[in-house]
Amino acid sequence: MADIKQQALRCRDAAQAIAQLSTEAKNALLRAMADALLADEAVILAANARDMEAATAKGITGAMLDRLKLDGKRLHGVASALREVADLPDPVGQVTRQDVRPNGIRVERVRVPLGVVAMIYEARPNVTADAAALCLKAGNGVILRGGSEALHSNTAIAASLQRALREAGLPEAALTLVTDLSRETMLALLQLTDVIDLAIPRGGEGLIRFVAEHARVPVIKHYKGVCHLFVDASADLDLALRLLLDGKASRPGVCNALETLLVHRDIAPSFLPRAAEALRARGVELRMDEAGRALVPDAAPVTDDDYAAEFLDLILAVRVVDDLDAAIAHIRRYTSDHTEVIVTRDEAHAAKFVNSLRSAVVMVNASSRFSDGGELGLGAEIGISTTRLHAYGPMGAESLTVERFVVRGEGQVRHPDLLD
Amino acid sequence: MADIKQQALRCRDAAQAIAQLSTEAKNALLRAMADALLADEAVILAANARDMEAATAKGITGAMLDRLKLDGKRLHGVASALREVADLPDPVGQVTRQDVRPNGIRVERVRVPLGVVAMIYEARPNVTADAAALCLKAGNGVILRGGSEALHSNTAIAASLQRALREAGLPEAALTLVTDLSRETMLALLQLTDVIDLAIPRGGEGLIRFVAEHARVPVIKHYKGVCHLFVDASADLDLALRLLLDGKASRPGVCNALETLLVHRDIAPSFLPRAAEALRARGVELRMDEAGRALVPDAAPVTDDDYAAEFLDLILAVRVVDDLDAAIAHIRRYTSDHTEVIVTRDEAHAAKFVNSLRSAVVMVNASSRFSDGGELGLGAEIGISTTRLHAYGPMGAESLTVERFVVRGEGQVRHPDLLD
Numbered sequence: 001m002a003d004i005k006q007q008a009l010r011c012r013d014a015a016q017a018i019a020q021l022s023t024e025a026k027n028a029l030l031r032a033m034a035d036a037l038l039a040d041e042a043v044i045l046a047a048n049a050r051d052m053e054a055a056t057a058k059g060i061t062g063a064m065l066d067r068l069k070l071d072g073k074r075l076h077g078v079a080s081a082l083r084e085v086a087d088l089p090d091p092v093g094q095v096t097r098q099d100v101r102p103n104g105i106r107v108e109r110v111r112v113p114l115g116v117v118a119m120i121y122e123a124r125p126n127v128t129a130d131a132a133a134l135c136l137k138a139g140n141g142v143i144l145r146g147g148s149e150a151l152h153s154n155t156a157i158a159a160s161l162q163r164a165l166r167e168a169g170l171p172e173a174a175l176t177l178v179t180d181l182s183r184e185t186m187l188a189l190l191q192l193t194d195v196i197d198l199a200i201p202r203g204g205e206g207l208i209r210f211v212a213e214h215a216r217v218p219v220i221k222h223y224k225g226v227c228h229l230f231v232d233a234s235a236d237l238d239l240a241l242r243l244l245l246d247g248k249a250s251r252p253g254v255c256n257a258l259e260t261l262l263v264h265r266d267i268a269p270s271f272l273p274r275a276a277e278a279l280r281a282r283g284v285e286l287r288m289d290e291a292g293r294a295l296v297p298d299a300a301p302v303t304d305d306d307y308a309a310e311f312l313d314l315i316l317a318v319r320v321v322d323d324l325d326a327a328i329a330h331i332r333r334y335t336s337d338h339t340e341v342i343v344t345r346d347e348a349h350a351a352k353f354v355n356s357l358r359s360a361v362v363m364v365n366a367s368s369r370f371s372d373g374g375e376l377g378l379g380a381e382i383g384i385s386t387t388r389l390h391a392y393g394p395m396g397a398e399s400l401t402v403e404r405f406v407v408r409g410e411g412q413v414r415h416p417d418l419l420d
Numbered sequence: 421m422a423d424i425k426q427q428a429l430r431c432r433d434a435a436q437a438i439a440q441l442s443t444e445a446k447n448a449l450l451r452a453m454a455d456a457l458l459a460d461e462a463v464i465l466a467a468n469a470r471d472m473e474a475a476t477a478k479g480i481t482g483a484m485l486d487r488l489k490l491d492g493k494r495l496h497g498v499a500s501a502l503r504e505v506a507d508l509p510d511p512v513g514q515v516t517r518q519d520v521r522p523n524g525i526r527v528e529r530v531r532v533p534l535g536v537v538a539m540i541y542e543a544r545p546n547v548t549a550d551a552a553a554l555c556l557k558a559g560n561g562v563i564l565r566g567g568s569e570a571l572h573s574n575t576a577i578a579a580s581l582q583r584a585l586r587e588a589g590l591p592e593a594a595l596t597l598v599t600d601l602s603r604e605t606m607l608a609l610l611q612l613t614d615v616i617d618l619a620i621p622r623g624g625e626g627l628i629r630f631v632a633e634h635a636r637v638p639v640i641k642h643y644k645g646v647c648h649l650f651v652d653a654s655a656d657l658d659l660a661l662r663l664l665l666d667g668k669a670s671r672p673g674v675c676n677a678l679e680t681l682l683v684h685r686d687i688a689p690s691f692l693p694r695a696a697e698a699l700r701a702r703g704v705e706l707r708m709d710e711a712g713r714a715l716v717p718d719a720a721p722v723t724d725d726d727y728a729a730e731f732l733d734l735i736l737a738v739r740v741v742d743d744l745d746a747a748i749a750h751i752r753r754y755t756s757d758h759t760e761v762i763v764t765r766d767e768a769h770a771a772k773f774v775n776s777l778r779s780a781v782v783m784v785n786a787s788s789r790f791s792d793g794g795e796l797g798l799g800a801e802i803g804i805s806t807t808r809l810h811a812y813g814p815m816g817a818e819s820l821t822v823e824r825f826v827v828r829g830e831g832q833v834r835h836p837d838l839l840d
Contacts, residue, residue, distance in 0.1 A: 016752075016778075019778070020775060020776065099796075099797045101796070101797055105786050105790060107796050107797055112778060112812075114808050114809065115778070115808055193632075197808045197809060198809055212613075213636075216633075218638065218809050236831070238831075239830075239831035242831055242833050242839055243831065243833060245833075245838055245839055246834055246835055246838060246839070249838060250835040250838050251835075282838070332436075350828075354826055355440060356440065358436075358439070358532060358535070359824070360824050360825065361824065361825040361826075362824070362825070362826055362827070363826075363827040363828070363829070364827070364828045364829070365829045365830055366525050366828065366829030366831070366832050367829075367832060367833045367834050369833070369834040369835070370525060370827060370829075370832070370834060371825075371827075375521070375525075375834070376519075376521070376527050376825060376827070377519045377521055387638070388534050388535055388617045389534065389617060389618055389638050389809070389810050389822060390809045390810035390822070391822075391823075392532075392822045392823065392824045393824055393825045394825070402808050402809060402810070402811075402812045403811075404779070404780050404781065404782070404812045404813055405781040405782070405796060405814070406774055406781075406783075406784075407781065407783040407784070407786050407790060407791075407796070408770075408783070408784045408785065408786065409783070409784070409786030409787075409790075410659075411656070411658075411659035411662055411663065411785055411786070412786050412787060412790070413662050413663060413665075413666035413670075413787045413789070414666055414670055414787055414789040414790060414795070415666055415670040415671075415789070416666075418665055418666060418669060418702070419662055419665055419666070
């Protein structure tokens, strides 16, 4: 407990050195980290094998076990991701605005690192490298608190990355892995308001709620993605079907997958039966309201809970709505503020949909699956925020900085009369 | 308690209507609010007279009493401030970035309102109108929780502003004044994580610490402004003296006033005695380290607590430092992350000072008193943030919005192969 505070304070001190690195030095560091991971491949895979063995002994199987697994190919993928972060533009030092005031002072807004970012995450050991890379790229120190099931893997990966820091003459505390995974230590970490500038929880809703409910430090998070697709009366139905299948069936276990389909009643007869057939051919279970079941009689009835659910599975809730307003009202009631899509050929309807909804990402005639930092052009993603503060939607390196003011003058004062 | 939640929920609903207003409608509303305040001048001044009477009976005097006072001239000032906010650019709907991805989807970053902002403040009744105006301008609902000493004034002002909302056909709950000033109700307000998007405390350090320590909703704040002025060896000493007098003596009770002077040892003999004389002529008490007192023998000795203090008074802590690095080290130790100034003719020193310090505002050869939303070009200010997240430094209307993603496509999907 006292230990975690000491660790965090060392990270904060080390972060000052990272904050002042040149872009070139940071990029060289990230490339050296990629090299270090590959040089340590045998050690890292052996550590991962221990984690896999323990997980199997605990009865973990399927997707969860797969998320934990590393092999040569995946580790090369992690190293490549580090090099990609090195290739991204450096947000630190960017001048976002410049202004000369009437009195001649020049005011600039300049991006600076946040300071220390704490990542709290589960299973995937690649997050250890990915999150560290983005935090360091943005000039921050990073405290990594992964899950117990990946502790050996995370420890081995962190050791490699820290060696690269050391070899670059930098304090390895800039990347601090928390190895005491007790609840008390996590709670203590989340109270360090003078040390940690931002905590980002990533994982299941339970973990995220725990962090959000107990943290005194600022938290940016998203609980779940209940993404909606609304097919308007004027929609191109072929296009709507493409977006529907991509959104629901391409990877149902991710947060930008669709969970609810809303269909305008005027086109429901021509769209719903066809959509149902295509979805079922891809293994999707359908839960529909009365109007939907009138068109697709063998669909299961939908409940209010279904409309609020993030299924993360091949299940789709369906509702037939009277019009655009009804679609907007439905989404406002059930939204998780993540991603909503309208399919329409009506510009005014598209504009109304966009302006009426307060979700982080709103799309017109594009797949919800693009709601992702890489796809939206951020290069890499540290998480997705549905917190309406600082960042809203996918977060890249820039979201790990903040704009401050730099002012240059030639002796201007506010009250020259005082000087007489 | 249940009441405050109901009030806040009504404000959230009302905020949706504000979020969708056109710029013209919002500006007309703000001007109508200014008119309403002037039309209600007699009522507002009578309410303020009641507050003043009660404050006087409680023994409140001097600056605190003056902050509470309204008269015709001040009320006209408040109305003018509303019109100035109407004239500011509208941050909502601003497209901050546009990008076309390789697959043809067009990605825009667009500013949207935060939602509901809770202002928690003390004495000055003008904050009721100023804060409401900025929140509404940025498309937000606002919950105002002022101090008990200004309750009658705040109630009268809020009633005027709400009448303008009503007459514009808008829900008056968009501006909600909390009149139950119990500690329990404030605590309940600060727990409403699903309703309030941001809380901004403004007032004494005690109030701000109370809010920061008890809130579950996001808080942006600054505790105090311990602003430093460093006079480098290469400084133009006339210029340095101007900045010093303006920073310390023009208005010592504000957060952007100087509290500590750091002087390079090489120019201390030529600068300090002269500075001491000019400061004393303006009533400033000096507290100096040993090296300073060697040059200004009758100065009081300085303590470590003095270096950490925000005097808000005509008192200045002084230290003679060996060089730029020592100045940076001193500021890093005692900074409140508010505003720091260097006076130098050496470009490299200026750059090092700016890059080595993480304060919200860093200035070269300009007065710390410019660390203010109006002076830095934001038009108006809702507060100053030393929280390194979302906003850092003076906050204007733009800080009451967040960027989200709007994506337009022509049916692009992420996995076209799925559609075969």
